[in-house]
Amino acid sequence: GESVGLHLPTLSVQEGDNSIINCAYSNSASDYFIWYKQESGKGPQFIIDIRSNMDKRQGQRVTVLLNKTVKHLSLQIAATQPGDSAVYFCAEKGGYNKLIFGAGTRLAVHP
Amino acid sequence: GAGVSQTPSNKVTEKGKYVELRCDPISGHTALYWYRQSLGQGPEFLIYFQGTGAADDSGLPNDRFFAVRPEGSVSTLKIQRTERGDSAVYLCASSAQREGTEAFFGQGTRLTVV
Numbered sequence: 001g002e003s004v005g006l007h008l009p010t011l012s013v014q015e016g017d018n019s020i021i022n023c024a025y026s027n028s029a030s031d032y033f034i035w036y037k038q039e040s041g042k043g044p045q046f047i048i049d050i051r052s053n054m055d056k057r058q059g060q061r062v063t064v065l066l067n068k069t070v071k072h073l074s075l076q077i078a079a080t081q082p083g084d085s086a087v088y089f090c091a092e093k094g095g096y097n098k099l100i101f102g103a104g105t106r107l108a109v110h111p
Numbered sequence: 112g113a114g115v116s117q118t119p120s121n122k123v124t125e126k127g128k129y130v131e132l133r134c135d136p137i138s139g140h141t142a143l144y145w146y147r148q149s150l151g152q153g154p155e156f157l158i159y160f161q162g163t164g165a166a167d168d169s170g171l172p173n174d175r176f177f178a179v180r181p182e183g184s185v186s187t188l189k190i191q192r193t194e195r196g197d198s199a200v201y202l203c204a205s206s207a208q209r210e211g212t213e214a215f216f217g218q219g220t221r222l223t224v225v
Contacts, residue, residue, distance in 0.1 A: 043202050044154065097214070098170075099214065101155070102153055
C-alpha cells in the first residue's frame with residue numbers, strides 16, 4: 001500500500017551504524033515529549049518519552065536528548081537494524097494529553 | 112482484543128456520501144482520541160473523549176465531522192457529505208489517562224473519496 005512518509009525527509013544509514021533523528025518544537029511551555037515510530041500501514045508506536053525537567057533519557061538502543069534552550073529534540077538509535085526502517089515522529093503533549101506531532105523523518109537502513 | 116482495533120481498514124466512497132469509521136479501544140481505557148493523517152504528514156488531532164463525553168473537539172475541521180462514544184467504549188467518527196480533501200488515514204488512540212501513561216494507536220482507516 002501507499003507509504004505514510006512519501007514526501008518526508010529521509011535519513012539513510014548503513015546497518016550497524018548509529019542514527020540521529022532531529023526535531024524542533026515551537027511551544028516553550030511544552031513539558032512532555034514523545035518519539036513515535038510508524039511503519040507503513042500501521043499506527044504510530046511509542047518508542048520513548050522525556051519530561052522537560054530532564055535533558056537525556058535512555059532506553060533499549062535508543063536515547064532521547066532535549067535541549068530546551070533551542071527547543072530541539074533528538075532521537076539516537078544505536079546499532080541501527082533493518083527493522084528500524086520506518087517514519088519517526090516527535091510529539092508534544094498538549095491540553096487533555098492530546099499529541100501534537102512534528103513533520104516526521106523517514107529512516108532507511110541499508111545492509 | 113489486545114490492541115486498539117479500527118474498522119474498516121480501507122474505505123472508498125464517492126464524493127457527497129456519508130461514512131462511519133469505527134474504533135474499539137483497549138478495554139478499560141477511558142481516554143479516546145481521533146487523529147487524521149494526510150500523506151507525508153504527522154497525525155493531526157481531531158477530537159478527545161473522556162468516557163462518553165467529548166472533552167475537546169477543537170480539531171474537527173468543520174460541522175461535517177462528528178464523533179460519538181455513547182457507552183464510553185467504542186467510538187464512531189462520522190463524516191457527512193464527504194469531499195475529496197477528506198481523503199486521509201484516520202487514526203484512533205486510547206489511553207488509561209493516568210499520569211505518564213502512553214496512548215496506543217490503532218492501525219488506522221484509510222479513507223479515499225473519489
